[in-house]
Amino acid sequence: DGVGEGDAAITSGPVGHGSSHDAASRPVKAAFVILTRNSELHQVRASIRQMEDRFNHRFHYPYVFLNDEHFTDEFKELTTSLASGETFYGKVPPSMWSYPTWINVTKADEDRAQLEKSGVPYGGSLSYRHMCRFQSGWFFRHPLLDQFDYYWRVEPGVQYYCDVDYDVFAFMARNQYKYGWTLSLHEYSETIPTLWDTTRRFMEKYPQHIVDRNSKDSLWNFVTEDNGASYNGCHFWSNFEIGSIQFLRSQAYLDYFDFLDRSGGFFYERWGDAPVHSLAVAMFLDKSQVHWFNDIGYKHEPFTHCPTQQEIYKKCHCDASENFDMDGFSCTPRWLDVVQGTV
Ligand code: GDP
Ligand code: MN
Known part of the structure; x- marks a missing residue:
């Protein structure tokens, strides 16, 4: 693939930092990962400032x-x-950001034009589809991530509201969490007409990858409310994610991504990386491996997670009245029901 072209060139930041900040001296190998464009420089800087x-x-x-x-x-x-x-800058190789050979480009163009008319956000955008496919199946295979075990996804222009005084990555490692999130919500069903059926076909083909859905530890009911007949659209909002890179590189996850990719839905429809990651989490992980970071207040327009418990809120500067958790479009109530075993 294109990685060898020098395009994935690894550039350490021009401003040096002391060796005490080197990866080797830290207990957990982890990094923030920011996919972004040069034009978003200001918004990226604002996110970094708050993260720092x-x-x-x-x-x-x-x-x-x-x-x-x-x-x-x-x-x-x-x-x-x-x-x-430290900072690292990489170019995504074309192999991770282009049509696979089996995609019918004429059909993809037509289907995009159709979705554009329906008014769905990014319905007509090809670059958005490459982005979603990259975030679904490739970012964790970029060579710059080879040296890390955990990632925290960051986007331009987001807000972090709460003082986090413990090492979140060490916390993930110590508890053997594979996936952490802060906001969850329902997906626009127009963007994923065949994602559920495709996922069900994957499950039939690869039963060995799936956590027993009758187990009390299964997360299956987070994504379905009719025992698997349909997808309720619930997903973790992936613009904030803290996760295990090894999980995404697992055979189960790679088989799932390949199966989805072959079906063409990233291009013929507008499958987001958020429902893809979330369906994978619901199939491959159990309750004890997924953590809701209630204590990390966060905003990505237009939704806010603002912790409501006074003890946590004291360390935050968000507007509690903007908290989205209990909104009708939020899936956090469903999550709480599932982990508490009431559904
Ligand atoms: P939204 O959050 O779904 O509204 O989508 P965004 O526009 O925020 O895109 C999600 C992430 O992917 C952001 O971090 C963007 O900076 C990044 N992104 C989206 N499209 C592109 C693109 O064409 N090129 C690059 N380099 N980054 C992109
Ligand atoms: Mn965004």
């Missing part, structure tokens, strides 16, 4: 920036200058 102020000034975890184009020197300089950990 709320969390990373204590821990100095590195940042990995990924882009389907080359980052500019300005982008590198002005992001490294805010980061207290």
Whole structure:
């Protein structure tokens, strides 16, 4: 693939940091991962500033920036200058950001035009589809992530509201959590007409990968309310994710991604990486492996997670009246029911 072209060139940040911040000196190998464009420099800097102020000034975890184009020197300089950990900049190789050979491009063009008319966000956007497919199946296979075991996904222009004074990555490792999230909600069903049926066919083909759905530890009921007949659209909002890279590189996850990719739905429909990750979590992980980071207040427009318990809220600066958790469009109530075993 294109990784060998020098396009995946690994560039350490131009501003050096002391060796005490090097990956080798930390107990957990982890990094923030930010897929972004040069044009989002300001919003990326705002996210880094808050991540540093709320969390990373204590821990100095590195940042990995990924882009389907080359980052500019300005982008590198002005992001490294805010980061207290090492910075790495990588170009996504074309092999991870293009149509697979089996896609019928004419059909993809037509289907996009159709979805654009229906007014669904990004319905007509091809770049959005490449982005969703990359975030679903490829970011964790970018060579810059080879050296890490955990990632925290960060997006431009998000807010982190609460002081996080413990090492979140060490917490993930110690508890053997594979996936952590903060906001959950329902997907627009127009974007995923055949995702559920495709997932069910995958499950029939690969039963060995699936957690026993009758087990009390199964997360299956988070994504279905009729015993698997249909998808309720519930997913973890993937613009915030703290996860295990090894989980995404597992045979189960790779088989699932390949199965989905072959069916063409990333292009003919508009499958998001959030429902894809979430369905994988619901199939392959059990309750004890997934953590809701209630204590990490967060906003990605237009939704906010603002912790309501006074003890946690004291360390946060979000507007509690904006908390989305109990909104009708939120899936967090469903999550709580599932982990408490009431459904
Ligand atoms: P939304 O959160 O679903 O509204 O989508 P965003 O526009 O925020 O995109 C999700 C993430 O992917 C963000 O971190 C973007 O910066 C990034 N992203 C989206 N499209 C592209 C693209 O074409 N190129 C690059 N390099 N990054 C992209
Ligand atoms: Mn976004």
